[in-house]
Structure formats: C-alpha cells, structure tokens
Amino acid sequence: MFHRPNKKTTSSHAKPLKDLTAVVAPAQLLADEKRQELLTKIKEFSSFDHARFDQLCLSLIHNLINHSQSLPETAHNYYTGPCGLLDHALNRTEAALELFREFVLPEGADLSDPQKLWLYALFSAGMLQGIGKLQIDYRVDLFDVNGQLLKEWNPLLESLAAVATYYHYEFQPEQEEALRRRLNLLFGRLLMPASGFAWIASNPQVLAVWLALLNEDWQGAGTLGAILIRAEAISIQRFFNKLMLKLMGGRSGGRLNRVTTFVDSSPEAISQKEQLAGMEFLRWLTNQLENGKIMVNKAPLFMVPGGMLMCPEIFQWFVQANPEYKTWQLVQNGFLALGLHAKDADGNVMSRFEQANTQQMLSGVVVSKYMVALPDKVKFYNVHTGQESTLTAAELAMSARHVAITARQSGVISSQLSQLSAGGQWQKIEQSGASPHMGTKYSG
Template identity: 60%
Template sequence: MLNLEADLFHRPGKKAGSLNAKPLKDLTRITPAALILAEEKRKTLMVQIREANALEEVRFDSLCLSLVHNLINHCQNLPDTSNSYYSQQGGLLDHALNRTEAALSLFRQYLVQEGGAELSEEQKLWQYALFSAAILQGVGKLYIDYSLDLYDNNGQFLKQWNPLLESLVAVGSHYSYEFQKESDDEFRRRLNILIARLLMPAGGFAWIAANPQVLAVWLALLNEDAHAAGTLGAILIRADAIAIQRYFNQMMLRNYGSRGNRYGRVGTFTGGVPESVAEIEQQIGVEFIQWLTRALEAGRIHVNKAPLFMVPGGMLMTPEIFQLFVREHPEYKNWQAIQKGFLSLGLHSVAADGSVSTRFEQTSNQQMHNGIVFVNYAVALPAQVQLHNLNTGKSVAISATELVNQAQFNNHFTRQQNAHIANALQHLTVAGQWQAAPVAPPPQVSIRPGVLNGA
C-alpha cells in the first residue's frame, strides 16, 4: 500500500516541480467553472446541449451541469493538444463540449419513438450515459499527457498536481504546465475510467450503475472500446470527428476568412499568414482533409476503392490520393508536401520503428496496398459516403456513423479472417432496449461542423 501511495504522489517519469517561486505573470490563474463557461461560444454550446438533452432542468443541472463543472475544475484552461486540433487555451473543454453537442444530436437518429416525442426514462438513462462519456472521453490524458505544477497567490510552488487525487481548484490559485513527450494510449484508457468515476456526480453514477447493461456500455465508451459499446460507440466516434471538423473549419476561417480562393486558402500562403513552417504544413494538411471530405460527399472518391481502403486500424490512403489532390491543385508542385502536411496533424498511425507507411494484403486477390493509415479517418467523412463492395464491385450510399460501425469488422485486408460479423446499428426503444432499426430509415440530421449558432 505504501508503494502504491508513493507511486501516486511521485508519479514516476514526471519531472519534479520547481521549488522556486515564479512571477504570477508566468502562471495561469485558476478560474471558477462558471466564469470559464461564460465565454460566448461555450455559452452557445451549453444552450444547445441543454436543448438536446431530455432531462428536465433540475435534473440537468444536478447530473449534467455539475459534471461539466467538475471537468472544468480538473482541466481549467488546458489545451487539448500541443500543436494539433484544439491546441488553444481551454481547448480540452472546447473539444469536450463540441463532441457532446454532436453526440446528443446524433443520438436522436437512433431512437424508436412510440407516440409522443418525449423520451422514456430508460431512453433518458442511455442518453445520460452517452452525455457523460462524451464529456469525459479521453480524460485520462490529464495524468498521462501533462505535467502540472500548483502555486499559491505569491507564486510559491506548492506541489505537482495528481488528477487521480484531487481537482485543480482544491489546492493553490495558479498553475503552470507542460506537455509530456510520450503518451501511452492503453494506460490512458484505463485511467479514463478512474478519473471519470472521480468526476461523476454521485446521483449520475448511481443512476448508471443501477442498470448493468447501461453500465457495461458506459465503461466500454470510457475505455474507447467501440465494438463493446455498440451503437453509442459509433455515435461517439462520429461525434468526436464532427468536433474536430469544426475546429479545422474555424481555423481556416480564422486564418484566411473571405480572402482565400474557392477553398478558403490564400494563394501559396503569402501575406504573412501563417508565419511558421509548422503552421503552413498544418494548413496544407487541413486543406487536404477538407478536399477529401468534399470528394467523398460528391461521390468522386469511394471508400474501399483505390486510393482509399478501410483496413484494420483505420483508413489506408495510398500515395495516389495525394497525387490526385495535386492534380486538382496545380499550384502545389509535389504530392510529398501534401502528405507531409497531413502527417503534421498527427491523425495517422506510427509503427514502433517510427515509420508511417504500412503494407496490407487484400484477402480476395492477394494484391498488396501500401500507404498511410488514417486512424482518425472519421474526421474526413461527410454525413454520407459511397462504400464500394469488394466482393460484388458495386457501391452503395452509407451514413458516416454506419461506416464507423462496419469498420470494426473489416476483414478484407487481414491475413486472418475476423470471426465477428458486422451487425447493423440498433435503435433504442422506449423500454430502454436496443433492437434492429425500423424498416423506414430515420431522417438524417444535418450537423454543420463549422457552425455553432444553429444557422
């Protein structure tokens, strides 16, 4: 027990905090949750989340708003990433709010309504499980990805913060942080559940824990096990992608606004924006992803048809896709620069030896395909795509959420056949049971990734 406590407090691998005082101007003040939420775009998101939530006001405040406040007390104004999406101050919270709003909107598509439009108590419970998992997704990164020191009002170092033990607001008045160079996704997924339990309102956790089926799915969501989480797992992946799409769209508008060409880009990045090589690479990467989204939406590129294949671990993009982009954008001279821009966003898989290129064998014809695996491929998906059937040679329209679901069972590019069979996404009845979808498909809800005001 003593060794465990030592591990928790000293956190091996973390740099010890400075024992010297720091000027307050070099530190970040710990801010009340209500004040952080008062920022206009967050107020808008909270209104949309409240409207999409089926809980009455009193229960929303006690179960949902309190959870958001608890998260803020833990993450304050931390960015979500060091140099990719949601890397601005408060980005971790902004990402969580955008993801949650999108998840609640998508959830409505998978409800079986009987009679009135009101959700049953069982459906409200499932919705709350999704809400809380969306808010808390990846929260284990607070332990893994940051080294955070706490200070008092005089700038005197107090201690290094441990998110498993207390909130930021419990000790000190200021903090400083730095990102850790290495991350551990498997460890983070385990920590997600520990920190989520710490942040959950007692009544909210008791409600989820009272239903074993809901609890199992909730734990799977926090563990980022989309297969075990079923429909809600696919919804949450799609919602997270929408949140990142929103950030990319806003980033392009912020940097170029109406001064860009038809794709919102200014020539070859002249005029001093962006300034650094890293910024230029990221802008190119975002432009490539947005182009891919439009090409998929228009049906010019099909999933599972060269140069884009679903493989275990994500979407394989062969070099031809970057070459196709350059052919449509002759102002760029080589496709390698486009690939480098995409890689700068950190949305791809990296092998243990650091290589980014992977080879897959197509099981039906033993043909080899080489390329980059787009792990967060859902970020490039429009609401609907054309999916090419490698067995029949025909393409069919499929929703992005359904594609995410089917991708878990991909067996076209693996040497060992997967024993699982892809099942269609199920819908939630008023009795709180998941069942096959109705014969008539539910209407598609249009979620505009770049718009937060409902326009």
C-alpha cells in the same frame, strides 16, 4: 500512488504571476458565449428539467473544469488554445446528443426514463472521452497566490482547483494509448457526480456500455460507440473549419494558399503552413467523397484494422487537381501535421497491409481519426461482391469495427445501427447496403 513516467523535477520554487495561469471558477469559463450556446443545446437535447440537468450534467461539467481548467486538448493539432480540452468535450458531447436524437430515437418521440438513462451514459462518456490524458500528457505544477511552488499536481488524487491559485503546464512526450484508455475509467469514476454514477450503475447493460465507451472499446459500445466516434470527428471538423476561416480572413471560399501569404520562415510559421496544406487536402477529400468521385474501400482509400489506409496516390490526385502544390510529399506532411494518423510501436507513420481476397500488398498512412475526413454519407465498394453502396458516416463506423475482427470473412457484414425502445431495449433497424471489408495487417 500512481507513478507517472518521464516527469522532470521542478527546477524553480517560484514563478512571476505573469508566467502562470490563474485558477478560475467553472461559471467564469462557461460564461463564454460559444460555450453558453453549446450548453443550451446540450440541455435541450437531454430533455432534463432544470434541476435534474444541474444535478446530473452541469455538476459533471463543473467537475471536469475544476480538473482541467484552461488546459488545451493538444499541443499542435486541434483545440490547441486555452480551454481546448473543455471546448473539445462540449462540442463532442453536443454533436453526440444530436446524433442520438437522429439515429437512436423514433422520429418525434419524447424520451422515456430508460431512454434518458442511455442518453446520460452517452453524455457523460462524451464529456469524459480521453480524460486519462490528464495523468500522462501534461506536467502541471501548482502555485499559491504569491507564485510560490506548492507541488506537482497528481490529477488522480485531487482537483487542480481545490489546491492551487495558479498553475503552469507543459506537454509530455507521447505515452502508451492503452494506458490512457485504462486511466479514462479511473477518471470517469472520480469525476462523475454520485447520483449520476449511481443511476448508470443501476442498470448492468447501461453500465457495461458506459465502461466500453470510456475504454474506447467500440465493438462493446455498439451503436453508442458509432455515435461517439462520429461526434468526435464532427468536433474536430468544427475546429478545422473555424481555423480555416480565421486564416482566410473570414472568407468562406477559395484556396488557403491563395489568400494567405507566409513571409515568416520560423519553425512555428512553417508548421502553420504545413497545417494549412493539410486542411486544404482534408477539405478536398471530403468533397470528393461527398460527390462519390472517391469511394471508401476502392483505391487509393481502404479500410484496415486501426483506421483508414491512405495510399500515396490520394495525395498525388490532390496535387494533380491543385498544381500550385509542387509535390505530393508536401501535402502528405501537411496532412500528418493535423495529427489524425496512427503510428506503430517504433513511431513510424507508414504501414503495409495485405488485402485478404487478392493478397495484394498496400502501403500508406493509417488515419485513425478518419471520420474527420468523411461527409455525412459516403459510397463504399465491397471487394468481395463488387457492389457499390451508400452508408452514413455513423453506419461506416459501425461497420468498421465488425470488419476489423473478421478481415478474411467474405460476403456481407451487417452495418445495422439500433434504435432504442421506450423500455430502453435496443432493436435492429433495416439499413440498405453492405459494409466494407478490411484488409489483413502484413507482418513481414
């Protein structure tokens, strides 16, 4: 049996039903209007007929729901509400399939069966990305119809819906990312419909890429990896945009701090205020990148192993443009409250890097989910050639992986995406511009 660390023993054998969450059928959760819209788009992008979609796609979605039920994606950052894990997966997958249509297929082409197989690999990986968190991020206790405790749930052994009538969950302390990625593979096999897994396993190349996608091995996942990275960012952008509109009373413009009044000094209200500052900064940064006023790989925004380094100057620039924010540290803390950054083994958020060609030391916050800050296209600066170029966000994701393992390489590094032939073979397509160049992590 898989041992889950940091699990507490249950102190009570029963709970009032009002304190528990009821297990519901997948069809009930999918009846939500927004989820129906996403399902319709996913089916449209897949090009599967009704029977095949139900067999391959809807069955996987149902399996995921039977396991995750109404669990949120995160405790404080994004997709924090009921069914957050499901909503995140649906939004990510819908965005991924649309990008697949945009980048991978020749314009206007109908999908061949080999192309549909690659699309299905992307669909299933999109639905299952990060699913290993079920084993280590939550403690879930299962209860019967009377609220009597049955046992603590082990998601590797059975679905939540198969055992319980009610459940209660708590978030657990952060666990090792590498363990979660390995667990993704186990859950992927567990939740995949038999016919869907057999189809993927029938093609060794597709199987290899599918496993790389689940393991978040973006180099091994190639073009589909770049697409899934971008789709993940789009899904998080959607959540933040919706939250901003809600907090602004439905207004689409204006600054959050000017239309929202905080009179509550509770920890929850303070946390919300920090997040609002972070979202305002994020929106400003996206606009600056879109207008070319800030460039990737030019101070104070650099590609580094593990993500994008935001030096303190980036937050200082925001405060200069928005003087109602008194300190750049407040804005930085607000951005950190969004949960898009990386931490080192000791839990520190600040990192230092040495730029390979100049030996200049750079320090700041490494943003692992930096794609959330990017518009569709960005300008970037090649530190070796001095050239400025334009890349789509997906192309930048492709470039970032290559540069991460060739930090001291000079010259141009390919950022080409690939298109998929009717026979299911990947073919390079011409892209303009050179990729950015990452720095070298400082170990001192």
